Amino acid sequence: MARQTEYNARHLSVLEGLEAVRKRPGMYIGSTDSRGLMHCLWEIIDNSVDEALAGYGQSISITLYADGSVEVEDNGRGIPVDIEPRTGLSGVEVVFTKLHAGGKFGGGSYAASGGLHGVGASVVNALSSRLDVQVFRGGKTYQMSFRRGEPGRFADTGSNPKPNATFSPFEDSSSLDVVGKAKRGYTGTRVRYWADEQIFTPDAKFNYQELENRARQTAYLVPGLRIAIRDERRVPGTPGEHGPVEEVFHYDGGISEFVDHLANLNPVTDIWRLQGSDTFTERVPVLGENGHTEMKDLERVCEVDVALRWDVGYDTTMRSFVNIIATPKGGTHQSGFEQALLKVFRKAVDSNARKLKVGNDKIDKDDVMAGLTAVLTVRLSEPQFEGQTKEVLGTPAAKQIVNKVVSDELGKLLNSSKRQDKQQTTQLLEKIVAEMKSRISARTHKENQRRKNALETSTMPAKLADCRTNDAQNSELFIVEGDSALGTAKLARSSDFQALLPIRGKILNVQKASVGDMLNNAECAALIQVVGGGAGRSFDLDATRYGKVILMTDADVDGAHIRTLLLTLFFRYMRPMVEAGRVYAAVPPLHRIEVMTPGSGENEIIYTYTEAELTAVLQKLDAEGRKYKDDIQRYKGLGEMDADQLSETTMDPRYRTLRRVNIAEADQAEQIFELLMGSDVAPRKQFIISGAEELGREQIDA
CATH class of the missing domain: 3.30.565.10 (Histidine kinase-like ATPase, C-terminal domain)
Known part of the structure; x- marks a missing residue:
């Protein structure tokens, strides 16, 4: 060419x-x-x-x-x-x-x-x-x-x-x-x-x-x-x-209704409304009567309106707008808002440091933003956007004005003498400090955490039966329901790559509990420590100690409840594990059928996992004229199996069935967890009543 x-x-x-x-x-x-x-x-x-x-x-x-x-x-x-x-x-x-x-x-x-x-x-x-x-x-x-x-x-x-x-x-x-x-x-x-x-x-x-x-x-x-x-x-x-x-x-109702729509968790505070305005001078080109533009100093008014609420949990929902145009990538107004939040809460925490047992640690922006749902709107003439798509506000004066309005109005709320405001302020400060402690703990854990060898396992919970491999991606952690199942699982597992952690009873429902309560719960704290990635917004998927986490609970109502509580903990505080497809539910069998083999051959064992499957298998055996022992074993729990049975049905990768937990629709999953596990009883009661007609007595495993 x-x-x-x-x-x-x-x-x-x-x-x-x-x-x-x-x-x-x-x-x-x-x-x-x-x-x-x-x-x-x-x-x-x-x-x-x-x-x-x-x-x-x-x-x-x-x-x-x-x-x-x-x-x-x-x-x-x-x-x-x-x-x-x-x-x-x-x-x-x-x-x-x-x-x-x-x-x-x-x-x-x-x-x-x-x-x-x-x-x-x-x-x-x-x-x-x-x-x-x-x-x-x-x-x-x-x-x-x-x-x-x-x-x-x-x-x-x-x-x-x-x-x-x-x-x-x-x-x-x-x-x-x-x-x-x-x-x-x-x-x-x-x-x-x-x-x-x-x-x-x-x-x-x-x-x-x-x-x-x-x-x-x-x-x-x-x-x-x-x-x-x-x-x-x-x-x-x-x-x-x-x-x-x-x-x-x-x-x-304006943006207060918007926050109520966006926030569907357990509230720590009411919806707080912060409003104010200020003026600034801007030099802009103005079109004159002669058709030419000339630079003039114009006084602008910037109106600020914020609605916010803190909830239990650590997810942050932030919506910012300029003249009702969404700015999903933020800008000067959002920077001013976040700076004001950090400044006000640092001052409030310092003033109550002894009561909150803060020590010399400092809260940061993530601690304050955890659990926050906020809608920030500013209105001003001719704002400067970065590009026609208007995703980022560039007007410099908006930062100072939003900072001042939010600092003044939020400071008044935090220092209010009203009983309800004082109570909510105390709860909010305790939540922010708990987030800070969780972040610092996770950072310290990440810095100190190394793949434990046989001489170092003492830093892990004593009840953890760890595996020998150093290859985190190919290792598995089985969370086992009860100590009785743990004994059988120890004999059934492959100790090279399968670790066991027993959970005693039903763990804390973290959907309703605060961050501090979760960290103080022995079972939750042990599980977070063993998984190794931290908790909340600081969770580090690369630092986790196991490639798979498998929930192995009994095939009954209590087992399903324990599994739901465990999934709630993972969804709320270790969500990247679920999003990465690394959380599974084991599928233990419900029945064991021993089919008799003519002659001196060994009898065939068939496992079924549902009542419908059992009925279908028995009908097929009857049609084929094959005989089986009448005392069909019905497993009520994992502890009823011996090690060989548990291995070949539930733990051995060659034969087992695992159900991968995923949250393809995160918003829908959030609503379901809140409905089933949240503190608001009325919607859950309505859900149970509305579905009661679809459930027969024979379907309930009591």
């Missing part, structure tokens, strides 16, 4: 207007898969939300059509339809065809909004094979259509528009058509568009669950706003797979 040496000005390309968007869509929407498709939809929805945020309009409806298009309608003021003087185009055409054009520059039309760069609607238009916009103003309905960003008219004007209909672009000048009347006094905007298949990948689809979550989130952030979603696609796996479905989100 010949190398090109000439390079001059004629080799440079200049992309004009929306052509740049179509050439490099990823720069504006992040990607061209489902994520980018959803981002386009957010741009249109956020424009409607900005109207509601400014106090105009209280309703937004979103419709997903079967033909792949989507429609967003609001009852805001409606896009301006008069002529913009500098371009000579209608306001509608300016908004949908000109990059960096809109009503959100200079703070005149919107005090606080999510759309700031003026490229949202025009980018969506450029990446759509067809876009129709209708504006309701002054008793009239105005309409304009676009194909891949070019204004014109489609031939189909009926109720069933198609993106591939005949299109006639405007030649000399464009026009905004009046297509009907609007209800008296009604204003608003309706946008329907078809994403361009030339731009987006074939598998790009609108995600209903994501849309539902975003609509719910927005309804929480803008109290009184009604958002309706209608899905007519009949997509399998969605609520509308059997027919059109509509959901409505409307909340008046």
Whole structure:
């Protein structure tokens, strides 16, 4: 291939207007898969939300059509339809065809909004094979259509528009058509568009669950706003797979209700609301009457609103927003919030150091954030985002203002003289100190922990029967129910790679207990020490001493309960073990059938694991005319087996069956654990009552 040496000005390309968007869509929407498709939809929805945020309009409806298009309608003021003087185009055409054009520059039309760069609607238009916009103003309905960003008219004007209909672009000048009347006094905007298949990948689809979550989130952030979603696609796996479905989100409680929705564990505190505002000066370019921009110092107002609650456990749920736009990667406002939390709680812990028995140790951010559910919102004019996707806030002043508001308001709560506030503050400080001690203990354990040889096992619990291998990945830890089963298991195991740890009775239900209670419980502490990875957010999967942890409990109701308690401990404090697929449940048999072999041969032994399997095996033996001993052994516990039986059925990798524990749906697992193991009895009682009719007396192993 010949190398090109000439390079001059004629080799440079200049992309004009929306052509740049179509050439490099990823720069504006992040990607061209489902994520980018959803981002386009957010741009249109956020424009409607900005109207509601400014106090105009209280309703937004979103419709997903079967033909792949989507429609967003609001009852805001409606896009301006008069002529913009500098371009000579209608306001509608300016908004949908000109990059960096809109009503959100200079703070005149919107005090606080999510759309700031003026490229949202025009980018969506450029990446759509067809876009129709209708504006309701002054008793009239105005309409304009676009194909891949070019204004014109489609031939189909009926109720069933198609993106591939005949299109006639405007030649000399464009026009905004009046297509009907609007209800008296009604204003608003309706946008329907078809994403361009030339731009987006074939598998790009609108995600209903994501849309539902975003609509719910927005309804929480803008109290009184009604958002309706209608899905007519009949997509399998969605609520509308059997027919059109509509959901409505409307909340008046604001972000306090949002925190209550996000936090579903046992509360340590009530939902605390921290609110305040401050001003700052920002030097920004302002468009003058002569059409030129000049730098001016403007005074901005930054409003801060935080709702938070601490729960038992260590998971942190943090949601931050700027003018209702989510900032999943944080930014200056979230940094200020976290700094304020650490500063306030360090001061509070130092003031109560003797009572809390802190010593010289210092809490850090992770200790304070453990178990926290918080929603942080700030509102300010023209915030600085990093990129069009608006995932990170960059306005420097927001950090100091959020820090000050949170420090002042949270300090008042922690120093409140009210009895309820004092009680919750004490519980919260004890929880934070317990988290600190757990973190320090885990760090010390990690630093000192080495694979124990025969001379070093004294540092482990005395009841641990460890294995000899130094290969952690190929070793197994059996957690055995009771000392009686331990004796048999010792004879049945392969001591080269199988370790045993007996659990006496039913361990602590850590879903209801605090971190301190869990660490003080002998069985829980021994199990965490033996596994070797620590506990909570500091858990280190690479530091664990065993490749598999196998829960070996009796095949009865009590065994199932003990297994559930153990799984609760792993799920709550050693979750990476479960997520990595390294936690298993052993499957011991329920019955032993001895089939008689004619002659002097050894009788055949068949094990069954359920009553249904036993019935099927016996019927098969009867049909084949084979005889078996009538005294079929029914195992009530692991201790009833001898070592050979336990080995060949439950422990020997060549013959055993293991059930791997996984949490593919973490949120659903969280809800189930809270329902079955949490401190709130009423939902659990209702769950038992509602399912009682499906359970017969003969199914209960009493």
